[in-house]
Amino acid sequence: xxxxxxxxxxxxxxxxxxxxxxxxxxxxxxxxxxxxxxxxxxxxxxxxxxxxxxxxxxxxxxxxxxxxxxxxxxxxxxxxxxxxxxxxxxxxxxxxxxxxxxxxxxxxxxxxxxxxxxxxxxxxxxxxxxxxxxxxxxxxxxxxxxxxxxxxxxxxxxxxxxxxxxxxxxxxxxxxxxxxxxxxxxxxxxxxxxxxx
Amino acid sequence: xxxxxxxxxxxxxxxxxxxxxxxxxxxxxxxxxxxxxxxxxxxxxxxxxxxxxxxxxxxxxxxxxxxxxxxxxxxxxxxxxxxxxxxxxxxxxxxxxxxxxxxxxxxxxxxxxxxxxxxxxxxxxxxxxxxxxxxxxxxxxxxxxxxxxxxxxxxxxxxxxxxxxxxxxxxxxxxxxxxxxxxxxxxxxxxxxxxxxxxxxxxxxxxxxxxxxxxxxxxxxxxxxxxxxxxxxx
Amino acid sequence: xxxxxxxxxxxxxxxxxxxxxxxxxxxxxxxxxxxxxxxxxxxxxxxxxxxxxxxxxxxxxxxxxxxxxxxxxxxxxxxxxxxxxxxxxxxxxxxxxxxxxxxxxxxxxxxxxxxxxxxxxxxxxxxxxxxxxxxxxxxxxxxxxxxxxxxxxxxxxxxxxxxxxxxxxxxxxxxxxxxxxxxxxxxxxxxxxxxxxxx
Numbered sequence: 105x106x107x108x109x110x111x112x113x114x115x116x117x118x119x120x121x122x123x124x125x126x127x128x129x130x131x132x133x134x135x136x137x138x139x140x141x142x143x144x145x146x147x148x149x150x151x152x153x154x155x156x157x158x159x160x161x162x163x164x165x166x167x168x169x170x171x172x173x174x175x176x177x178x179x180x181x182x183x184x185x186x187x188x189x190x191x192x193x194x195x196x197x198x199x200x201x202x203x204x205x206x207x208x209x210x211x212x213x214x215x216x217x218x219x220x221x222x223x224x225x226x227x228x229x230x231x232x233x234x235x236x237x238x239x240x241x242x243x244x245x246x247x248x249x250x251x252x253x254x255x256x257x258x259x260x261x262x263x264x265x266x267x268x269x270x271x272x273x274x275x276x277x278x279x280x281x282x283x284x285x286x287x288x289x290x291x292x293x294x295x296x297x298x299x300x301x
Numbered sequence: 302x303x304x305x306x307x308x309x310x311x312x313x314x315x316x317x318x319x320x321x322x323x324x325x326x327x328x329x330x331x332x333x334x335x336x337x338x339x340x341x342x343x344x345x346x347x348x349x350x351x352x353x354x355x356x357x358x359x360x361x362x363x364x365x366x367x368x369x370x371x372x373x374x375x376x377x378x379x380x381x382x383x384x385x386x387x388x389x390x391x392x393x394x395x396x397x398x399x400x401x402x403x404x405x406x407x408x409x410x411x412x413x414x415x416x417x418x419x420x421x422x423x424x425x426x427x428x429x430x431x432x433x434x435x436x437x438x439x440x441x442x443x444x445x446x447x448x449x450x451x452x453x454x455x456x457x458x459x460x461x462x463x464x465x466x467x468x469x470x471x472x473x474x475x476x477x478x479x480x481x482x483x484x485x486x487x488x489x490x491x492x493x494x495x496x497x498x499x500x501x502x503x504x505x506x507x508x509x510x511x512x513x514x515x516x517x518x519x520x521x522x523x524x525x526x527x528x529x530x531x532x533x534x535x
Numbered sequence: 536x537x538x539x540x541x542x543x544x545x546x547x548x549x550x551x552x553x554x555x556x557x558x559x560x561x562x563x564x565x566x567x568x569x570x571x572x573x574x575x576x577x578x579x580x581x582x583x584x585x586x587x588x589x590x591x592x593x594x595x596x597x598x599x600x601x602x603x604x605x606x607x608x609x610x611x612x613x614x615x616x617x618x619x620x621x622x623x624x625x626x627x628x629x630x631x632x633x634x635x636x637x638x639x640x641x642x643x644x645x646x647x648x649x650x651x652x653x654x655x656x657x658x659x660x661x662x663x664x665x666x667x668x669x670x671x672x673x674x675x676x677x678x679x680x681x682x683x684x685x686x687x688x689x690x691x692x693x694x695x696x697x698x699x700x701x702x703x704x705x706x707x708x709x710x711x712x713x714x715x716x717x718x719x720x721x722x723x724x725x726x727x728x729x730x731x732x733x734x
């Protein structure tokens with residue numbers, strides 16, 4: 105809920121500050137949306153281990169056989185679902201606020217789904233690396249933002265291509281996003297659990 | 302844990318020789334770069350920045366590949382030596398990535414007319430720089446040895462995987478959108494034999510300096526670790 | 536239910552936390568039955584249990600553990616927002632067991648009436664009881680308990696002592712770290728931690 109309202113406010117503010125006529129351009133509209141989603145992801149992720157950190161329940165979970173992998177997979181899935189909702193509502197809001205013409209709605213949806221799937225594992229991975237560190241609030245964005253450059257580029261370009269009616273472009277970027285999601289999910293399930301302590 | 306006791310003595314024996322060798326190589330490379338190599342036909346003397354820029358970029362990438370290998374080594378063996386290598390190489394790598402960016406800017410202004418351009422290689426290097434600054438921050442902010450080493454190792458591996466992915470995505474973006482690209486001298490300055498030799502001597506000198514810095518930094522890290530462990534034994 | 540056999544050994548184990556040695560050259564062979572680890576505050580009891588459970592990186596030495604391990608820390612470690620029943624079911628199912636006996640286990644620990652309240656609404660003692668009920672539900676071969684008597688009233692203490700006896704009869708290995716409850720010592724291997732060294 106907090107993540108959704110945060111994104112909505114951000115989309116509103118960004119569009120206002122940039123100026124509606126500029127913000128209507130596909131490239132800019134999708135950049136603004138994905139930046140908002142990215143911030144929502146960081147916001148949600150830093151809080152995502154709160155339940156486990158309370159009362160040291162994290163210890164109980166990682167002491168279970170396979171607990172660390174399940175923790176990564178579960179958190180990634182949960183964050184992806186949350187971000188899916190955020191991205192969906194953010195997109196609807198952008199379209200409404202900026203009176204965007206969507207040339208290829210199906211492609212736009214595909215990019216949104218894959219973009220969220222590519223974003224979530226990286227964010228969870230960074231949160232897992234910094235869990236229980238006091239400086240987590242600052243470390244998460246510092247580590248995650250440079251790492252998310254490819255995801256941000258690909259989802260922005262893909263959405264903008266879908267808005268503008270470039271089917272090949274949006275499919276190409278979707279493929280790339282799918283590859284990113286796969287690479288980071290594999291990394292997350294192979295080496296990251298070693299670092300959850 | 303035999304490596305922890307063997308390696309310091311080995312590096313200690315090698316280090317003075319590395320110091321002498323890197324000083325000599327740096328002296329020779331400096332002479333070649335400033336005096337021996339001829340001026341470039343189009344760029345004049347400005348191109349000589351290349352003789353430090355290219356070797357320092359080479360070192361940046363080399364250093365991060367070493368971080369990656371050492372990270373794998375730590376996760377595999379849990380031998381503290383690998384962690385010392387990783388932190389040493391990361392620090393040196395960050396320094397040389399920064400140097401590469403600064404030197405690149407200095408070279409870009411007179412040749413391309415701008416300090417910065419959104420060309421994939423530049424963007425990748427800048428992103429890489431911030432990623433490894435983050436790596437050092439993560440190390441600095443986690444206090445416990447074993448956890449710090451494991452967390453850093455995982456990040457060290459992910460960062461190396463990330464670098465080509467960043468490069469690829471920026472490359473694609475530029476290819477599709479033809480972002481304003483700056484006029485570049487086609488293929489860079491054509492290297493004649495003396496220029497190439499100078500460049501190679503620069504690379505050799507920088508590599509020797511890297512090895513010297515590594516030997517020193519690893520030794521420091523090992524000494525710290527040995528002190529902590531010594532007090533752990535009854 | 537998973538096999539209940541388990542064994543655990545630490546050989547010359549040292550643990551360094553925050554560049555400070557916490558365990559120094561610890562040898563420990565955990566056998567079926569009860570092992571009590573005594574020691575003053577800060578002597579390394581918690582670290583020893585966590586090292587046994589594999590939750591800590593070991594600076595030197597070797598840890599050999601086979602079988603499933605259940606560790607209960609000095610906090611109840613229950614997931615906030617879920618009830619005691621949901622917590623126990625979650626942990627049991629995660630281990631591949633079924634959650635059929637959860638109600639009975641909670642009732643045995645006196646929580647029948649409060650099994651469905653979110654754990655954060657329970658008192659500290661009730662939370663502790665709920666955590667201890669995991670011993671009965673998950674049936675792991677190696678059970679590590681860190682100051683399990685903290686926050687327990689007399690009733691619950693007696694329940695725990697009975698449970699420890701029951702575990703010993705089942706041939707399960709139990710390690711209890713505590714600075715009190717000398718009554719346990721009669722039927723147990725007793726080891727003492729002093730400044731990170733185990734005697």
